[in-house]
Amino acid sequence: MKKTLSALVQEYPEVLQMHGFYVDTEKKLVSFDLIIDFKAENKEKIEGDIIERMKKRYAAYEFIAVLDSDVSD
Numbered sequence: 201m202k203k204t205l206s207a208l209v210q211e212y213p214e215v216l217q218m219h220g221f222y223v224d225t226e227k228k229l230v231s232f233d234l235i236i237d238f239k240a241e242n243k244e245k246i247e248g249d250i251i252e253r254m255k256k257r258y259a260a261y262e263f264i265a266v267l268d269s270d271v272s273d
Contacts, residue, residue, distance in 0.1 A: 201258060205232065208253055214240035215250075220266070230254070231264040243267060 202221050209218045220233035234250070236243045251263045 201230065201261075204257060205250075205254060208250060209234070212246050212250070214242075214246055217268075223261075228261045229264070230258070230261050231266065233266045233268045235268045 201223060205221065206218060209215045214237045215234055216237055217235040218232055219235075220231070222231045223229070234247060236246055240246065247265045247267060251265055254263050255261070
């Protein structure tokens with residue numbers, strides 16, 4: 201699952217990093233942090249697209265992405 205997410209994230213040049221990946225198999229919950237370039241205007245759309253694509257692949261799981269701040273310039 202982490203490999204799938206990592207490959208998916210690489211398709212979005214605005215995503216600078218994915219970390220904090222956690223899977224709770226009992227609750228069927230996956231959470232992870234995304235760092236999206238602060239100049240990107242569509243952060244929520246990127247987050248939504250990634251979650252939607254993961255849900256298609258792993259329908260039994262709920263996905264939560266936390267948007268971390270990119271403070272670099």
